Amino acid sequence: MRSLTLAFVLSLSAFAAQADLVDDILDQQILPTMSALAGHSQALSQAAAQDCKSDSAELQQAYADAFDAWITVSHLRFGPTETDNRAFALAFWPDSRGKIPKALSAMIQNEDPAVKTPSDFATTSIAVHGFYALEFxxxxxxxxxxxxxxxxxxxxRAIADDISDTSHLILKDWQQNYVAQMRTPGDRYQTRSEVKQELFKALNTGLQVTSDMRLGRPLGTFDHPRPNRAEARRSGRSLHHVELSLQSLENLAIALAGDNLALAADLQAGFSKARISAARLADPVFSGVSDPSSRFRIEALQQQINDIRSIADVDLGPALGVTPGFNSLDGD
Structure with a gap:
């Protein structure tokens, strides 16, 4: 009887630890960052209403703040961001076929009246929505x-308003529906393990995007580097996005490690190494991919991020009792 009681207490303790892990991530990471995205996006909309000229310092700063907020949450590609393709409405990237400039050019040359109302603008091509369209x-x-x-x-103004509206819809869904579904499995998620799987998948996807796309696309191959494929290069944000992503993903990874101090230390060491390497690049748009010596440092950063992915796959996943699962990049 004593052994059964002890086993029951231990199982309750394990469940409580898992619950605290999920609650901490929701309360300390997801909800605050989603709120920040909505707040900065609203400020962007207001800045555009005040001065919509491309050289407006206030508009450019508001754009930078809102874009930062999006990159910070961009790995959370599930639930409210998936609904109605909201993530793509905020961030249509990569645009490998150049749809954004083509669609924007057509709208401007034809003076498409869809910009006059939010409902009409919502029917336009997704290529003219979001941060990357506004960057052009x-x-x-x-x-x-x-x-x-x-x-x-x-x-x-239409794009800025749409970014604000979309960000507020995402926040509203998190606050009114999705948080409760993750805290108390039984509907969308049947078990606590499925919730942890979703969060682990977000970490894995974020690392994959940063390694394979934010770095891999401009790297191309040694014989054919592709510096013009660097993310947000026109606004000089390519390296900045890598640094923001690493910071956000490190917070999630350490939280997922929970009370496994050795694993948390390994993850922290991996992220610290990558962040230091990124800071030392001094190459805002990865123009150095075409120079052998500079390229080596960018490739080294990519490998360091892949090393973090290995720690996550080999150690963190099993510790959580989950696997990466499928993500939005699979099959691309």
Whole structure:
């Protein structure tokens, strides 16, 4: 009887630890960062309403703050961000076929009236929505001067308003529905293990995006580097996005490690090594992929991120009792 009681107490303690792990991630990471995204996106909308010119310092700063907030949560590609393709509405990237500049150019040249109301703008191509479309209008030398300034102004405001609306819908869904579903499995998630699997998958996906896409796309191959494929290069944010992603993913990884101090230390050491390497690059848009010596340092950073992925797959996943599972990149 005593052994059965002890086993019951231990099982309750394990469940409580798992619950605390999930609650901590929700309360200390997901909800605050989703709230920050909504707040900064609203400030972006307000800045565009005040001054929609591409060279407006206030608009560019508001854009940078909101974009930072998105990159911080961009690995959380499940639940509210998946609904109605909201993540793609905020971030249509990578745009390997150049749909964004083509769609924006067509809208400006035709002075598409869809910019006049949010409902009409919602029906336009997803390529003219979100942070990457707005980057073209603020920083691309051709599109920031194409057509009439009055129409470009309307388009800038329409995109900024749409970013704000979408971000608030994501936050509302988290606050009113999704948090409860993750705290108390039984509907969308049947068990606590499924909740942990979702969070672990988000970590794995975030690391994969940073390694394979944020670094891999501009790296290309040694014979054919692709610096023009660097993310958000027009606004000089390519390396910055890697650094933001590493910071956010480290927070999630350490939280998932829970009270496994040795595992948390290994993860922290891996992230610290990668963050130091990124800071030392001094190459905001990865233009150095074309130079052998600079390329080596970028490749080294990519390998360090892959080393973190290995720790997650080999040690963190089994400690949690989960596997990476499928993500939005599978099959691409």
């Amino acid at each position: 209008l603020l920083y691309d030398t051709e599109l920031s001067t194409l057509g009439k300034e009055a129409y470009r102004c309307q388009l800038v």
